[in-house]
Amino acid sequence: MHRPPSAETEVADELSVVRPGLLPRYEAELPGARAAVLSRLWRGLAHDPLPWVTRGEQDGDGLTLSLSDGRLLHGPRPDPYATGPYVTAVRLDGTAYADPARLMTDLAVPHSASFAVELGHSVASLALSRAGQEGGRDDWPESDWEWEQRITDGHPFHPTCRSRPGFSVAEQLAYGPEHRPVVELGLVPVRAEECLVTGVWPRELRDGERVVLPVHPWQAAHVLKRVCEERRPAHPLMSLRTLALPGGPHVKTSLSARLTSSVRDISLPSVAASAMLSDFAATPAARTDGLLHVTRTLGAAAAGSPDFAAVLRESPQTYAGGGERVLPVAALATTALPHSPAWLAGFARLALTVGLRLLELGVALEAHGQNLLVVLSAAGDPLRLVYRDLADIRVSPARLARHGITVPELPARMVTDDERALRRKLFGSLVAGALAGTAGSGPALAAALETAVRDLPRTPDLAALCTDPLPTKALTLMRLSPRTPGDQWAELANPLR
Incomplete structure (x- = not known):
């Protein structure tokens, strides 16, 4: 059967022209x-509740999955908390596959063809990201954006960790943070009466009666179809669409492209609620004895569309003192720090202390390695946490009321008193995400958690963390499942059991 050119070949062909x-x-x-x-994909095949996987059987160091059509899929026994590339091949009915896109194509399950394309892009973009990296674990950058640009691999457990459909090789090199470009943000003036603005829009981004919106150049070219005459240089952060202005704030721009698994626009309700949500978050953060700051x-402003907002x-x-460094938790893997069990246990204790305290108050953070940052001392010790991007938190009115905190008029999707939903939000992002990604393996995560939980206050949330399967x-x-909206969940073996 004839196969079309792979994403790997297409990237190589483009690269030979733009950066030979x-x-x-x-x-x-x-x-x-x-x-x-492939390691990320095998984790999902082994642990996600896929309707066409009927049974899994462990045999020695391996795992065999029985598929509904009678075929067998065999690979290494998966560690759901491992970040290293420990899977070099899996076998489908005896045929070995090292290419995750080809494996997904030949599985031929519903929607596998489009997913295979994403996997191919993920492999090619990941190789391109790694090819452009320089420096090592001993470097200690001064600026926050330099830390973010050290991260090559994206989400530690997502099989489309580097999929960037719609981006040419030239655009990846020009806009991808791991390639360390300076991005020229477009500045587009819009009449104030045509804009929804909340908070305080700075004077330097106003032009008389007009509001000046920063626009990502990819968005300007592909979505807004306009040329921006005025520009301002900025450094892209690990989310790609968020950039650091030199000496100024961070700017989150609309970027109507599918990165990893979501289209990254900025909804109008989130613009409307942004200032109020920011003010609200300061109250529970203030009850963590200085261990958490929320940026x-x-x-926030939008010119009538999620495609044109910032x-x-x-x-x-802002929250790093003299000699301290603040970096995303995802960047810890680029240092030598997580390899010490004592350091990892101390960091886990800090993260769980803060996360569980806010959960008790009624706020479940989406505390994955991008949103959660850690402040390190000059010696590399974890001191405090910083949280950014409140768009995906969950808020419990009942819990907040018990602690005398008033809930503002938040978007309905953020509000729930469902304990399972609240715990899923925090435990899935913090423990199965940020802490697992930092630990790098199930045994390392288990050891850190066992030490960390000893001194934590005994609450129902902690009991659930210690005994229930980990979401x-x-x-x-x-x-x-592209037609199923919202998050879907798997349950992992609890490392504390």
């Missing part, structure tokens, strides 16, 4: 990128 000197490094990184994506939303936030650097987003199932 990078081509040998890109090709050298491809086997490792395939293994990294303030300075202003949010200005404080830089997390995690079923990322593979979600990509294979």
Whole structure:
């Protein structure tokens, strides 16, 4: 059967034109990128509640999945908390597959063809990301954006961790943070009466009676179809659509492209609620004895569409003192720090203390490695946490009321008193996400958690964390269920049991 050119080949062909000197490094990184994506995919195949997987049987160091059509899929026994590329091949009815896109194509389950395309893009973009990296674990950047640009691999457990459909190779090199570009944000003046503005929109982004909206150049070219005459340089952060203005705030821009698994626009309700939500979050954060700061939303604006909006936030650097560093938890893997069991246990204790305290008050954070940042001392010790981007938190009016905190008029999707939903939000992002990604394996995570929970206040939430299966987003199932809205969940073996 004839197969179309792979994403790997397409990227190589483009790279040979736009950056030929990078081509040998890109090709050298491809086997490792395939293994990294295949390891993430195998985790999802083994643990997500996929309707066409009927049974899983462990045999020695392996796992065999029985499929509903009678075929067998065999691979290594998966560690759901491992971040290393430990899967180099799996076997479908005896045929070995090292390429995750080809495996998904030949599985031929519902929606596997489109998912296979995403997997191919993920492999190729990951190899390109790794090819452009320089420096090592001993470097300690001064600025927050330099920390974010060290992260090559994206989400540690998502099989489409680096999928960027709609981005050419030239655009990935021009806008991807791991390639360390300076991005020229477009500045588009809009009449004030045509804009929804909340918070305080800064004077330097006003032009008389007009509001000046920062626009990502990809969005300007592909979605808004306009040329921006005025521009301002900025440094892209790990989310790609959020950029640091030199000496100024961070700017989250609309970027109507599918990155990882979501289209990254900025909804009008989130613009309307941004200032109020920022003010509200300061109250529970103040009850953590100084262990948590939440970056303030300075202003948000939208010109009538989620495709044409921007949010200005404080830089997390605001909360670092002299000699301290503040970096996303995802960037910890680029340092030597997580390899010490004592360091990891201390960090887990800090993160759980803060996360469980806010959950008790009634706020469940989406505390994954991008939203959650850690303030390190000059010696590398974890001191405090910083949280950014409140768009996906969950808020419990009943819990807040018990603690005398008034709930503002928040978007309905944020509000719930369902304890399962609240715990899923925090435990799935913080424990199965940020802490697991930092630990890098199930045994390392278990050891850190066992030490960390000893001194924590005994609450029903802590009891659930210690005894119930650990929730995690079923990322593979979600990509294979494009018509099912919202999050879907899997349950992992609890590392504390």
